Amino acid sequence: MSSAGQADEPQCGIMGSSSRRRRDGGGIRIIGGEDAGQGVFPWQVSLQMNGRHICGGTLLSNEFVLTAAHCLRSTNAKLYTVRVGEWHLQSGSGQDVAVAEGGIRKHPQFNRVRGKRFANDIALLKLWTSVDQAVDLSGTHVGPACLPPALSSADYHDYRGTDNCWLSGWGVEDAQANQLADQLQKVTGSIWTTDDLNAAWGRFSRFLPNNAVGFGDTATEGGFSACKGDSGGPLVCPKEDGSGAYDVVGVVSFGPFRCSGKPGIFTEVAAYRNWIDEIMESY
Numbered sequence: 001m002s003s004a005g006q007a008d009e010p011q012c013g014i015m016g017s018s019s020r021r022r023r024d025g026g027g028i029r030i031i032g033g034e035d036a037g038q039g040v041f042p043w044q045v046s047l048q049m050n051g052r053h054i055c056g057g058t059l060l061s062n063e064f065v066l067t068a069a070h071c072l073r074s075t076n077a078k079l080y081t082v083r084v085g086e087w088h089l090q091s092g093s094g095q096d097v098a099v100a101e102g103g104i105r106k107h108p109q110f111n112r113v114r115g116k117r118f119a120n121d122i123a124l125l126k127l128w129t130s131v132d133q134a135v136d137l138s139g140t141h142v143g144p145a146c147l148p149p150a151l152s153s154a155d156y157h158d159y160r161g162t163d164n165c166w167l168s169g170w171g172v173e174d175a176q177a178n179q180l181a182d183q184l185q186k187v188t189g190s191i192w193t194t195d196d197l198n199a200a201w202g203r204f205s206r207f208l209p210n211n212a213v214g215f216g217d218t219a220t221e222g223g224f225s226a227c228k229g230d231s232g233g234p235l236v237c238p239k240e241d242g243s244g245a246y247d248v249v250g251v252v253s254f255g256p257f258r259c260s261g262k263p264g265i266f267t268e269v270a271a272y273r274n275w276i277d278e279i280m281e282s283y
């Protein structure tokens with residue numbers, strides 16, 4: 001999972017030790033989530049524009065970050081920084097890394113499929129400085145997620161129906177209050193099957209993009225979902241090989257009104273693995 005020319009990438013998909021703590025019932029977060037310990041999701045980054053959090057993202061290697069195309073309204077790389085190792089947004093505990101000039105690569109077919117909302121909602125960011133040069137990687141606070149095998153490969157694993165997946169982010173805690181979380185939030189659950197996802201979205205399912213997965217509890221009260229501020233962030237699931245490592249299965253794309261009542265929609269990363277590899281190898 002390294003881009004060309006990179007020799008010493010850290011092992012991918014390894015959660016921080018705090019991930020094994022019991023659920024603490026810590027209030028209303030992510031929309032129904034709870035506080036995450038420091039370093040639990042070392043691949044989680046905050047994408048910032050002019051110094052303010054706008055979206056989440058996933059560290060894939062020392063030099064590349066995965067996010068959603070809709071997060072990048074401008075192609076001016078100077079407006080963006082990626083904050084790695086962040087835990088509390090307000091304290092600024094992480095380290096800012098600039099995006100390289102010309103380092104914004106949105107999928108060329110983003111939002112260009114007629115009748116499909118946010119189709120191909122995926123983007124890669126090339127960092128100006130390698131993360132291992134900007135951050136001390138000796139701890140557990142920063143590290144990449146694994147990429148899943150390509151949809152077109154013999155090793156492809158369909159994660160739909162998989163349990164024990166994790167969503168993380170600093171999205172709003174209450175859709176009506178519109179206030180971002182300070183401490184990183186987490187929630188665990190299952191990926192929806194295609195049939196169940198279409199049934200949950202009903203007549204609107206025809207607008208769902210082709211390469212997408214669903215995640216979230218649809219209960220209006222007590223459910224959980226990604227919401228504003230979580231966009232671009234990671235949905236990870238345990239690899240099927242039993243190694244304990246995690247693949248980034250989805251990228252937060254969009255969800256229902258007020259972030260409840262229907263599953264959130266995530267761009268399926270495996271469908272874009274070849275595109276991702278081509279970009280990473282081109283630098």
